[in-house]
Amino acid sequence: MNDVPHNAPGQHWQASGYAHHADFVPALGEEVAALLAPKAGERILDLGCGDGRLTEVLAKSGATVIGVDASPDMVEAARARGLDARVVDAHHLPFDHEFDAVFSNAALHWMLNHEAVIASVHRALKPGGRFVAEFGGHGNVAAICTALLAALQARGISGKARFPWFFPTVEEYSTSLKAAGFTIDSIELIPRPTPLPTGMAGWLATFANPFLHGLEEEVREAILDNAVDLLSHSLSDSHGNWTADYVRLRLKAYR
Ligand code: BEZ
Numbered sequence: 695m696n697d698v699p700h701n702a703p704g705q706h707w708q709a710s711g712y713a714h715h716a717d718f719v720p721a722l723g724e725e726v727a728a729l730l731a732p733k734a735g736e737r738i739l740d741l742g743c744g745d746g747r748l749t750e751v752l753a754k755s756g757a758t759v760i761g762v763d764a765s766p767d768m769v770e771a772a773r774a775r776g777l778d779a780r781v782v783d784a785h786h787l788p789f790d791h792e793f794d795a796v797f798s799n800a801a802l803h804w805m806l807n808h809e810a811v812i813a814s815v816h817r818a819l820k821p822g823g824r825f826v827a828e829f830g831g832h833g834n835v836a837a838i839c840t841a842l843l844a845a846l847q848a849r850g851i852s853g854k855a856r857f858p859w860f861f862p863t864v865e866e867y868s869t870s871l872k873a874a875g876f877t878i879d880s881i882e883l884i885p886r887p888t889p890l891p892t893g894m895a896g897w898l899a900t901f902a903n904p905f906l907h908g909l910e911e912e913v914r915e916a917i918l919d920n921a922v923d924l925l926s927h928s929l930s931d932s933h934g935n936w937t938a939d940y941v942r943l944r945l946k947a948y949r
Contacts, residue, residue: 700785700807701764702858704907709745709771722888723748723799726828729946732757736794739818741784741811741827742801746772752797753777762787763801785810789818796825803830803859808867812874819949825876831883831943832863837928838897838921838938842905845920849913858904867943876947883941890936894922894929897938 727748732738734756740749743761745768753759761772762782772779782788784805796815805811815825843853862870864881871878890897898918906914930936 700783700810701804702806702856702904702907704856704858704904709767722886723828724751726799726826726944727751727797729944730795730797730824730826732759732795732797737792739787739789739793739796741787741796741798741815742804743772743777743779744768744801746775746777746779748799749777749779750775757794785814787814787818791817791820793818794820794823796823796827798827798829800829802827803834803861806858806860808860808862809870809874812870812876816874816876816949821949823949824879825871825947825949826945828942828944830859830861831941832861832866833883833885833939834859834861834941835939836941837925838894841921841924842898842902842917844924845917846905848920849917851909853905856905856907861941862943864943867945871945871947876949879946879948881943881945881947883943886940886942888938888940890938893934893936894925894938897936898922 730752732752732755736757738752738757738759740752740759740761743749743763746761749759749761749772759777761777761779762784763769763772763779764781764783766781769779769781785807796818802808802811819825846853864883868878868881895918898921902918906917929938
């Protein structure tokens with residue numbers, strides 16, 4: 695296992711803000727939930743369950759679903775839905791050979807030591823169990839990343855040192871899955887331009903905090919304004935509607 699840090703600093707997850715600015719995330723996760731095809735009686739782990747909206751959909755199949763997330767606020771919101779949700783670091787899952795499936799939507803790109811996560815998922819699965827996941831793949835939010843890096847660089851700040859996400863290629867992730875002992879059923883990159891209901895300012899307010907960690911409020915605001923301005927040419931239309939340049943990495947693999 696290597697020494698890559700697990701998560702970038704500066705992440706503050708609040709269920710209410712997430713539900714307001716990023717409500718589309720669980721809604722768009724229904725295709726990957728269909729790929730999982732949960733069945734009654736199965737035991738399923740939802741890795742990075744957030745506020746539990748998609749966990750609840752999985753549980754409707756009659757499967758027993760346990761949600762885990764690193765954010766206590768998100769876990770509390772999931773528990774408020776009546777779900778079994780626990781605060782757990784996905785790099786060190788406390789489960790041994792006990793799940794028929796591990797599922798994850800829009801979470802794995804926040805976990806920077808992907809080899810530790812994959813090893814943890816492998817250990818959590820029963821032999822023959824499946825790992826079904828979707829997260830940001832290579833090229834995900836590329837324009838947004840470039841605008842944030844440029845706005846930071848213009849103020850002499852290295853954005854690369856703060857970069858909080860892991861967006862692998864199919865080749866890179868496949869190699870890690872196979873090295874951990876998985877057999878890949880399917881893995882692909884899927885471009886998915888995604889309308890942003892609360893615009894780019896709302897998206898950045900929800901997700902860009904790690905880039906701004908430790909900076910004065912005035913500097914943070916100037917960087918965000920600068921990024922929004924740079925992005926308006928490529929990601930907003932003439933009516934001011936914003937679309938993010940999402941690219942999903944979607945996979946199904948067996949232990
Ligand atoms: C994503 O779902 O691809 C994503 C969400 C927030 C930040 C970066 C990527």
